[in-house]
Amino acid sequence: MKNINVLLLGVVIFFFACGKDESSQHQDETPIVKEQITDKIIIEESSDFAFAPPSPLEIAAFFKQAGLVYDQTILNPVSNKDLYQTKLKKSLNFGVYAADLATCVVNDQISDAKGYLEATEFLANEIGMSNIFEETAITKFKENIGNTDSIIMILTEIQMNTIEYIESNGKDDLEVVYFAGAWIEGMYLGSLTIMEQDSGNVVQQLASQIEFGNRIATGLEVIEDQDPEIIYIRNGILEIVNAYQNCESVKNLTDEDVDLGRLQMTKSELKEISELIVALRNDMIE
Amino acid sequence: MNNMKRYKSYIKLLAGLVFMGVLVSFAPDQKEDKKKKSSKGGMDAASEFKSQVAGYRQSCKAALKPFRYSFGRTTYFNYKPYNTMKEVEVALILNSDYKFTFNADGVTVEPIQVSVYNKPASYNNRILIYEKKSVSGGSFEFTSEKLLENMRNHYKEKGLSDYELEKILLSKVYVDYTIPAIDEEFEEDPDTGRRKVVVKRGAIVFASGYENLGYK
Numbered sequence: 001m002k003n004i005n006v007l008l009l010g011v012v013i014f015f016f017a018c019g020k021d022e023s024s025q026h027q028d029e030t031p032i033v034k035e036q037i038t039d040k041i042i043i044e045e046s047s048d049f050a051f052a053p054p055s056p057l058e059i060a061a062f063f064k065q066a067g068l069v070y071d072q073t074i075l076n077p078v079s080n081k082d083l084y085q086t087k088l089k090k091s092l093n094f095g096v097y098a099a100d101l102a103t104c105v106v107n108d109q110i111s112d113a114k115g116y117l118e119a120t121e122f123l124a125n126e127i128g129m130s131n132i133f134e135e136t137a138i139t140k141f142k143e144n145i146g147n148t149d150s151i152i153m154i155l156t157e158i159q160m161n162t163i164e165y166i167e168s169n170g171k172d173d174l175e176v177v178y179f180a181g182a183w184i185e186g187m188y189l190g191s192l193t194i195m196e197q198d199s200g201n202v203v204q205q206l207a208s209q210i211e212f213g214n215r216i217a218t219g220l221e222v223i224e225d226q227d228p229e230i231i232y233i234r235n236g237i238l239e240i241v242n243a244y245q246n247c248e249s250v251k252n253l254t255d256e257d258v259d260l261g262r263l264q265m266t267k268s269e270l271k272e273i274s275e276l277i278v279a280l281r282n283d284m285i286e
Numbered sequence: 287m288n289n290m291k292r293y294k295s296y297i298k299l300l301a302g303l304v305f306m307g308v309l310v311s312f313a314p315d316q317k318e319d320k321k322k323k324s325s326k327g328g329m330d331a332a333s334e335f336k337s338q339v340a341g342y343r344q345s346c347k348a349a350l351k352p353f354r355y356s357f358g359r360t361t362y363f364n365y366k367p368y369n370t371m372k373e374v375e376v377a378l379i380l381n382s383d384y385k386f387t388f389n390a391d392g393v394t395v396e397p398i399q400v401s402v403y404n405k406p407a408s409y410n411n412r413i414l415i416y417e418k419k420s421v422s423g424g425s426f427e428f429t430s431e432k433l434l435e436n437m438r439n440h441y442k443e444k445g446l447s448d449y450e451l452e453k454i455l456l457s458k459v460y461v462d463y464t465i466p467a468i469d470e471e472f473e474e475d476p477d478t479g480r481r482k483v484v485v486k487r488g489a490i491v492f493a494s495g496y497e498n499l500g501y502k
Contacts, residue, residue: 042366042368042369042370042371050359050361050372050373050374050375051359051374051375051376051377052356052357052358052359052374052375052376052377052492052494053357053377054356054357054377054378054379054496055355055356055357055496057499058356058379058382058496058499059379061379061499062379062380062382106499152354152499156354156355159355159356159357160347160355160358163357163358164340164343164358167343167358167359167360168336168340201380201381204380204455204457205379205380205457207457208377208380208457208458209377211458212375212377212458215375255405255409255411256441258455259404259437259441259454259455260441260446260450260453260454260455261453261454261455262453
């Protein structure tokens with residue numbers, strides 16, 4: 001019996017000892033996902049979503065400049081906003097609507113833009129981001145219909161508030177999903193531009209955006225709650241990135257070719273990638 | 287008699303277990319208790335720092351003028367006893383002019399280095415297109431035109447024609463923050479009396495702005 005007591009005491013002491021070790025390791029930094037040693041410097045990849053994409057306004061303006069003709073029917077209908085029941089769908093389509101709103105504005109389609117602003121605000125409220133819309137945003141918007149510059153200023157403020165909200169509240173998960181939505185919609189609009197216009201510049205821009213997909217896929221991978229929908233979106237993005245990287249025109253490129261804008265993709269390569277983008281985007285907005 | 291002995295033994299064992307249970311539940315190092323204390327103490331300092339950094343973000347955004355806000359990214363780090371590096375990938379719209387502003391008021395322990403490359407750290411042959419050493423406090427800025435000029439200079443040295451130099455594209459840049467090693471300091475945890483590493487935090491704020499939307 002004495003032996004049993006000694007054993008039990010040992011077990012208790014063991015648990016105490018384990019507790020002490022954990023305490024001494026306490027650090028309050030974001031957990032490191034991966035470390036890589038290069039020339040005595042440890043490259044730290046934290047769970048921070050360490051990228052800075054262009055704003056939806058810039059992307060929309062680029063495609064307009066490249067020749068994308070405005071057509072409201074290619075955008076995600078405003079009425080779809082009521083279809084989205086999960087937080088994931090709401091967050092994804094918050095990104096989609098942000099891209100569509102920007103498309104309306106740069107094309108001076110302000111009455112359409114009003115509907116997209118309301119849809120964006122609706123979804124922002126649903127996902128707990130009501131703070132990004134100042135009370136006066138919609139009022140100011142209405143007052144400035146006809147003044148695109150002022151409308152652009154309002155959208156810029158919303159973009160600034162969105163990023164501030166995400167940074168202040170450490171909403172990494174929300175951020176990556178929002179960007180995934182905006183990225184896919186931007187890629188979709190880019191694909192349509194390529195189908196309509198034979199613009200080399202759009203190919204370079206689209207190629208650069210596609211490569212960004214890897215970063216978004218990594219961000220989606222570290223989301224704690226791996227909902228099947230997240231896995232589906234992530235796989236869809238990776239399929240697009242892989243299809244691009246496996247194109248013969250891309251495989252043969254040197255770094256210098258990329259820097260000097262020498263990428264030229266064939267029509268069949270562009271068609272294959274565009275179809276993947278359109279399919280993923282259409283699934284996402286359903 | 288034997289039954290009585292066995293009964294007493296069980297009583298002793300039970301009493302021993304209860305005693306140990308009480309000991310465990312009142313132990314000052316209880317895991318749950320520890321968690322509360324460390325997170326409370328740690329969070330206070332971290333929250334205070336984050337609130338200061340929020341102010342730096344405002345200054346950084348204001349410095350973008352007359353460019354329009356595109357994006358912002360705050361990079362937090364803890365100094366370690368070895369050199370570390372954090373990288374931010376920045377996507378640009380082709381042919382757009384950008385201004386990049388940095389606020390380093392959150393870098394107070396040791397100066398860091400800011401380097402900008404055309405490719406990520408995983409590439410061996412990337413081109414360094416901007417570098418600023420000893421960044422600590424204050425702010426600084428540069429434009430995408432400056433980065434493009436440095437890219438052109440790189441290729442010019444390689445013998446590229448002016449015609450080809452004009453075609454250079456800058457669709458993405460990689461901002462690397464190199465954080466120097468520091469000597470670790472230790473302090474006594476007032477709650478547990480144990481020695482722990484003093485966390486030395488830092489943060490650098492980055493914002494990008496575009497000059498115009500190009501299509502007008």
